[in-house]
């Protein structure tokens with residue numbers, strides 16, 4: 496018996512790296528998988544290997560995201576799991592060197608794509624009566640990452656999105672979480688970065704390790720959590736520190752969150 500027998504999963508960025516490994520693991524666990532990627536040939540190759548449905552689409556485009564979910568839902572009859580994982584890096588460290596084009600290129604996939612995906616998944620899962628959404632943030636979503644400060648900002652945004660939307664969707668039976676991997680051996684890392692890590696003897700994680708964390712999140716009852724994936728450790732939820740509370744009149748009170 497697979498952990499996802501009878502379930503339908505949509506994976507974005509499924510043609511390579513973490514998305515590919517997760518699509519493969521989901522299928523091995525019994526899920527029917529829609530493999531979505533801007534690289535249509537890559538999506539078709541992965542879907543062909545796992546008996547899934549390939550979908551070509553640009554996850555930075557809201558109509559394309561809606562179309563991908565509609566295609567998968569129409570084909571399989573519903574969606575139980577969405578892995579919002581497509582992402583890019585731009586490796587710009589100095590804000591003076593950032594062009595509008597580079598900023599737009601990363602923001603539209605890493606941030607807009609997750610917002611559009613959350614929206615489409617939550618609509619489909621309402622129709623299904625529940626589901627699990629996992630978004631790929633990064634360790635860079637929890638710490639500074641000077642080599643790519645906009646990448647870092649988009650990944651922090653994913654953490655904020657997941658933690659803020661989870662309480663709204665949990666009563667509907669829809670759980671939303673993030674996975675926060677450290678350096679993983681995929682095409683997003685340049686050859687220079689891979690060489691540097693090899694030289695200092697710091698191993699990169701195999702994408703399969705992140706896929707197992709994603710499966711763990713899907714199979715758990717976690718909601719609003721961010722699971723850190725590090726070399727040599729099991730994935731674990733990041734413990735957020737509280738912020739200083741108010742003093743004086745408001746001390747001990749919590750402001751209302753529903754406006």
Ligand SMILES: NC(=O)c1ccc[n+]([C@@H]2O[C@H](COP(=O)([O-])OP(=O)(O)OC[C@H]3O[C@@H](n4cnc5c(N)ncnc54)[C@H](O)[C@@H]3O)[C@@H](O)[C@H]2O)c1
Nearest residue numbers: 508510511512513533553554581582633678679681682683
């Ligand atoms: N590799 C790492 O070290 C690492 C660490 C932390 C987080 N991440 C995140 O993991 C996710 C997956 O990246 P990866 O490491 O597997 O890299 P990857 O480059 O191997 O895979 C990314 C996939 O996303 C697809 N993609 C890019 N833009 C797209 C778009 N507009 N629409 C649809 N698909 C698109 C690519 O075609 C590719 O198949 C990304 O969000 C990345 O930021 C990676």
